[in-house]
Amino acid sequence: MNQRFTLENFLPLIIAGGLMSCDNTLDFDLRSNLGGILDTSAAVLNASSTLPTPDARGVIKFVSYQVVIAKHGDRIADVANRIGADANMLARYNGITPDAILRNGEIIALPRDFLIINSRGASLEPVVVSVSELEDITTFRATAGLEPVRHKVKDGETAASVAGLYDASTEILSSWNSLDEQNNVRTGQFLLVPTNMNKTKTVSGPGEGSNIPLPPSSKNSKPQNETKLKPQADEMPRNDSKTSDTLVNQETLDLDQETIFVRPTKGNIIRSYKKGSNEGIDIGAKAGSDVLSADKGIVAAITKDTNGVSILVIKHTDGLLTVYTNIDNLMVKKGDPVGRGQKIAKVNKGSPEFLHFEVRKGLESVDPEDFI
Numbered sequence: 001m002n003q004r005f006t007l008e009n010f011l012p013l014i015i016a017g018g019l020m021s022c023d024n025t026l027d028f029d030l031r032s033n034l035g036g037i038l039d040t041s042a043a044v045l046n047a048s049s050t051l052p053t054p055d056a057r058g059v060i061k062f063v064s065y066q067v068v069i070a071k072h073g074d075r076i077a078d079v080a081n082r083i084g085a086d087a088n089m090l091a092r093y094n095g096i097t098p099d100a101i102l103r104n105g106e107i108i109a110l111p112r113d114f115l116i117i118n119s120r121g122a123s124l125e126p127v128v129v130s131v132s133e134l135e136d137i138t139t140f141r142a143t144a145g146l147e148p149v150r151h152k153v154k155d156g157e158t159a160a161s162v163a164g165l166y167d168a169s170t171e172i173l174s175s176w177n178s179l180d181e182q183n184n185v186r187t188g189q190f191l192l193v194p195t196n197m198n199k200t201k202t203v204s205g206p207g208e209g210s211n212i213p214l215p216p217s218s219k220n221s222k223p224q225n226e227t228k229l230k231p232q233a234d235e236m237p238r239n240d241s242k243t244s245d246t247l248v249n250q251e252t253l254d255l256d257q258e259t260i261f262v263r264p265t266k267g268n269i270i271r272s273y274k275k276g277s278n279e280g281i282d283i284g285a286k287a288g289s290d291v292l293s294a295d296k297g298i299v300a301a302i303t304k305d306t307n308g309v310s311i312l313v314i315k316h317t318d319g320l321l322t323v324y325t326n327i328d329n330l331m332v333k334k335g336d337p338v339g340r341g342q343k344i345a346k347v348n349k350g351s352p353e354f355l356h357f358e359v360r361k362g363l364e365s366v367d368p369e370d371f372i
Contacts, residue, residue: 051176051192055276057082061364062147066110067192070102079108084305095153095188105178109150109190148176149193159183159191166193261294261371262341264324265355269369279365280323280358287353291345293338294322294359294372302334309348314338323358326350 051069054060058069058079068079076098080087091098094108102108151162159179163170174183176192185191266289271282293314300321301313311325312332327345332338347355359368 057276059083063362063364064147065112065150066363067150067190068108068110070104070106070108072104074102074106075099076102076108083110085110094190095186103178103180107177107190107192151191151193153185153187153189153191155187157185157187159185162191162193168193259372261322261359261368262292263372264292264294264322264357265289265347267355270352270354273365273367273369275365280356281368282354282356284352284354285347287347287349289347289355290343291324291327291347291355293340293342293344294357295340297322297338299332299334299336299338299344302330310345312345314344319362321360323360325356326354
């Protein structure tokens with residue numbers, strides 16, 4: 001049974017840890033500090049002084065980009081093999097020769113339009129899908145103050161000059177990017193720069209901040225800028241005669257509108273989501289079983305992994321993508337509109353036989369079981 005953790009479980013530890021890490025000269029008199037805006041920029045900067053832990057492949061996923069952390073003795077080809085990328089492309093993108101030996105911890109940047117998918121579930125064979133045409137779908141925006149700047153070094157720049165551009169610490173920049181003792185950088189190199197120059201969220205003190213409107217007094221009143229939780233009918237293409245003949249009979253499959261997504265095939269989950277090792281779920285299903293679109297959307301990409309197995313990506317509203325692999329007999333092509341529960345492919349033959357299914361918010365994988 002998968003154990004679920006909530007923030008409440010960890011609040012005592014978070015609070016205790018925060019107190020233990022404080023300076024010994026604590027000032028508990030808050031009376032002079034509660035009248036104005038509380039700026040969290042310093043806290044964010046301190047929290048970001050340590051590079052996040054990469055996954056087993058060395059990948060760190062930020063909100064708007066991804067990087068790979070090199071291991072001792074790595075060359076570009078070693079990094080590329082771990083993530084399924086082309087070594088020459090990766091070398092060109094990072095301004096380095098393919099045969100150069102990388103420093104332990106060196107940052108290797110991935111193009112913003114690449115999506116890493118573990119295409120074969122348990123066998124962990126990664127494939128990189130170009131999603132450059134999906135930039136209208138995926139929001140490549142950093143959450144303010146919560147990710148470092150990714151800076152590409154220009155001719156003549158130094159580590160100190162780059163740090164100065166962002167009012168950042170040269171020492172932390174050097175540590176994050178595993179620079180040598182002289183802090184040498186090369187033209188075309190990508191550096192991660194911890195910075196407090198991004199706007200950070202502020203918290204209003206009592207009695208201050210923006211005016212809060214009175215609650216609506218009429219049942220006909222609606223809050224302004226209301227966020228739509230479900231797409232309206234005209235936001236996605238309607239099912240026409242082209243797609244209606246491939247819709248599953250609703251009597252044979254419960255297209256539960258209470259869930260965000262339809263279960264993409266019948267069967268038990270034989271491998272659960274685990275971030276960093278299995279970015280989706282594997283659903284045990286016989287070869288030839290129907291694979292269904294989890295919701296209405298647009299077929300955004302179709303590609304193959306190194307074994308020639310098809311990978312299909314569907315764009316939905318709210319920045320969500322669904323990924324289907326270990327499939328064959330595709331019934332759609334790139335650009336096609338699809339409906340909720342529409343047949344899009346069949347489960348491929350194999351041992352075991354299963355569908356690998358992922359849900360992505362932008363580039364970040366999330367647990368599909370939260371959606372189905």
